[in-house]
Amino acid sequence: MNFTNNYEVALNGIKANKMRSSLTMLGIIIGVAAVIIMISVGQGASKRISDQISSMGSNLLMIYSGSSGGPMRGASGSVNSLTLDDAEAIGELDQVANSVPELSTSGNVQYGNQTWTSTVDGTTPEMQEIKQWTLSSGSYFSDEDVTNVSMVAVIGSTVAENLFSSGTDPVGQSITINKLTFKVVGVLNSKGAAMMGQDQDDIIYVPITTVQLRMVGSKYVRTINVQAASENSMSYVQSNVEELLRQRHRISDTEEDDFNVRNLTSVLEAMETATGTMTMLLASVAAVSLLVGGIGIMNIMLVSVTERTREIGLRMAVGATESNILNQFLVESLVLCLAGGVLGILTGVVGAKLISKFAGWNTYITMYSILLSAGFSAVIGVFFGYYPAKKAAGLDPIEALRFEK
Template structure:
């Protein structure tokens, strides 16, 4: 009898293609939306976590002035070469101390030009930021001391200026300075803030100060801690040393700030977690709307179904047989919609994660939850109106308008 019931249910589904389609659609939208949204949210979080790892481990970022609204590092006294020398010799827990000064320049090669960021620094920059060269070499000791016009360029700059041509050994113009390309940086891609980290030219600090900036200001210091050293200890060392060097009396506020990039990372991760939660909530609403859709279709079709139930009861079907048929119908539709919804959700998530370059992180619990919820709604609203109808006197069911 079970196979007969299954057959009856499938026949009933096939005989009402529109109703079946709408029911399945509700489930597909609900399940698909939740799976797609949550998977994209999880991918974003994973991407941010991976970016943070790429930022360089144990990285501390120092700049003049305090972070925060209404404060500008421009007003505070910049660092100087002696500060850097002191940090390099006295910070025993640091692996690399890289001074940096930056500005925006126009880089030109042949007929190609690009506005990009230029950083004046030394070789510790690559260590601190954990940034490899794909070709060429880093700066020579003599180049750093003498301030030679040598530069190392990021992937975006290389692509814009040189395209498929060989970049190494060529000379580019940076503002009015002619500069030899001695190295190419590995591509880092976009940062979590959406900026292109490969849009950069790096040159020796002294060259930058003399020929680009025209001053000896150092506006940032990148410091990475040695392996196994707590960044908090290095941060305390930096603060003590810089307070001393900048003559800040006891009780007075720092006129510089030290940021542990790990903390920034944690803030960012927390933000993306909230974002995932938000996407999940939006998806939850889709699920609810899908559920209401299923509910509506099921309730609207009850008039027609009630007559059908009346007919079946009058010609000798037992209440339990009619109910079993309706239950099987609801289960078949829910399963069908659920499977399509899962495939659609995963498909959309796969496309979207590829499009915005984030990893595809699947959470099986979400797949299960979305499916279970939709199936439950489908079954409940397919079954309970049918149960009410099946308990009617067959004659009343037949007269149902």
């Protein structure tokens, strides 16, 4: 008996007990769907973290004023140690593509009768390259604006939406920030939320010298963003930066650094490892339901063998071999699992999309999760179907013909 005949016999057996077969497949359907949904949730979280860190810049080191427990960007810290000269010196190091200082403050922004509170970030034109910002209109300010302490501003889309009415082009308009008048020279395209949930579009970029001299009154900067020439040179650049700053700040070997260097690539790797572990944990929990479904398959197949004992004896009496009987019941088990697997895949894909839509969770469905679930369901069909099939193949034909239900 070839595979086609075994398939036809298996299909007829399933059709003869539709309700029982449907309930048997339900365990596989739920298990496969659960695995796909759990993996998609984990992959979605990982992708979101990766995208958010990437949106901060590629191959990026961030140097903060203060020691390793120092203040984050925009926060008020007790130690001011970084200067524009430090940023320029770092920019001359080998394998450094860009070195961009930042100094942020809070700003009360007004245009006409509209007011808004936003972050005002003093920086240099190279920030656009590091952050990979694109402009919806206008242009970024220039190095000349930094030198001349110009009163110009590039605003994020959130600021533009809250200050200007629909149809009004902000470029060329004058706004006041903390009672100082600035000319809007550009509007940034939206980038969405940052890694910690901050709105990256609720920001105003101005020349760093303007923030230092006219808004804050400080010669220091809070952060220096250092972009390495390549990902492979990150460790090399970080080591050189730390050595340079210790020399410039006259820090001895026994003293603690007055700066803190953070490698975003390392942060990304750590977070991806954490989300990968979470994904595997979720998938493992979901896989338990697949095992339960496999046990259900074994149970039903044992019942089927008992019910069809006379049929098995008759097949053997007319020439069916043990291999034929074994293959027949294995194929039936495999058909049940694969049918449940296909329905489970469809349910899982739809379920993941519904979770993304209604729960607001990021889900990311990969071919890996689909193939894994389909392969797992096939393995379960063979594994849990083998014992009942072996039992059927081992029946004595004479005893089987004598069997009565």
